[in-house]
Amino acid sequence: MLKKLLPFSLLLLILSCSSVKKTQEAINYGNYDQAIQIAVKELRENKTKKGNQEYILMLEEAFEKATNKDLENLSFLKKEANPANLEVIYNMYLNLKNRQELIKPLLPLPIYAKKKNAKFSFTDYTNDILTTKAKLSDYLYTNAKNLLNNSINKVDFRNAYDDLNYLDKINPNYKDVRYLIEEAHFKGTNFVYVSLQNKSDKVIPMRLQEDLLNFDTYKLNDLWTVFHNNKQPKTTYNFEIEINFREINVSPEQIKEKEVVKEKEVVDGWKYLTDNNGVTVKDSLGNAIKVDKYKTIRCKIYEITQFKSVQVVGQVKYYDLFSNQLLKSFPLASEFIFQHRYATYSGDKNAMDQEYLNLLGYKYVPFPSNEQMIFDTSEDLKNKIKSIVSQNKIYN
Known part of the structure; x- marks a missing residue:
């Protein structure tokens, strides 16, 4: 309805x-x-x-x-x-x-x-608005300058920064507010020095070190936190993040061979159909019936697997540079595996499955060097370091 x-x-x-x-x-x-x-x-x-x-x-x-x-x-x-x-x-x-x-x-x-x-x-509230704005501007300006000149607390500097930005909004270009905003931002910012320590018995490739310490690619800088991997002059660093490698384990180069035999029945011509007595069977028109004749084909496959792995184990440590105290540490581990498969055969390759047919197109390749293997962990290491740093902002 x-x-x-x-x-x-x-x-x-x-x-x-x-x-x-x-x-x-x-x-x-x-x-x-x-x-x-x-x-x-x-x-x-x-x-x-x-x-x-x-x-x-x-x-x-x-x-x-x-x-x-x-x-x-x-x-x-x-x-x-x-x-x-x-x-x-x-x-x-x-x-x-x-x-x-x-x-x-x-x-x-x-x-x-x-x-x-x-x-x-x-x-008409014009005069009241202008008079109050003048008093408010003077109050915000004086209070912010007092914090910048007398405080050592970053929270105070950040409050001064907020007040000065508000002042610049309601009263643009008031005195030297733009300069003071920059000063408040600098004083309220935590500068974090990022370093890498290798305490393993392996040499870390220079390009890996540069890649891991390039914190610009991590996109972790925010309004009040800036990361440097090279100490800048006239900059006081509040914290240090140390990427510490304790173990770098590279496995030996391994080649494993596996032999697989495949058999398959395929059509091999035709023959006349006979009964149990060996008499040729005919259809309703009297014609002899033909059927497929089968044969078994065989192929021996040699599957070769090249294998090599590297494991990097370490820590990410946070230090307070004013007290020289270790604040916290987080485990860091990454693994990279090189694995390459290919195959050769003898016999009739028509007996193979598609998986092995695909492997025939590959050949032996040189193993990557230890240095390359260690470098290949960089992307995973960077993701893990970024996750640790972004989820553990212990600096205020």
Whole structure:
């Protein structure tokens, strides 16, 4: 059975009633700006529509209550005279101004029952905004400079950085703020020196060392952490990450041969079908019946496997360079296997499976050197080092 669709006009009425209810609920709960947003949105579509009269009345009420609430809070904060409240005061003045700017394009808003327009008491907050911004700018600037000059705590430097960026946003090019932002960022940054120690009895290829220490490829630098594999002048390093190789085990070169015999029956011509007595069997037309004749073919396969492996075992160690203490260490291990298979045969290769046929296309290849084998662990080692460092940010 088909469901009856609600008439479009009835659907609009239901939605309108729901929106009116939400606006009134917002006012009742003191969420005046939410009520203003809903009412303004409805009135933008058609402010003269009779069905929208309720929104005008609620907008008038919500605006007055929101303004009075903000002005009361402002009065209290200004009497408290705490410079830490300047940002709140500044934003409240901006909110008062923006609330008015939201409503101004809709004016006038007629109230048909009262035969007059809705009343909104607007105030020019320009001087208040500029005065507060000047005081806030001076407070943020002075406080940030004090932290930069007197603190040794990176958290303080980062707070100064945030305050200075906010100051530059509300008051661009204020004094030497851009320079101070760079200073705060530098002082708040942890510089981490990355080194590699080889305590195994094997020589590490130079290109492996360079690859592992190239932390630019790890993409681990962030706003407050920078990794260097070469110490930079005039840079104080807070932490060191040491990649420590304890064992590098390279297996001997191994060649293993396996002999496999394959047999298969294949068609080898035809013969006449005979019964148990050796008499030729004929079909209904009297013709002798022919059947396939089979033979067994055989092939001996020599499967050769070349094998060599390397295992790198070590640790990733974190040091606090101010206290010269080992903070934590994490195990590090990687393995790379070289394996190459090929095959030769004798006999009829038509007896082979496809797997062995494929191996016939390969030949013996030279074993990679120990140096190459060790280098071939680099990609896996880098992934594991990156995982350790990204998941264990013990530096603050």
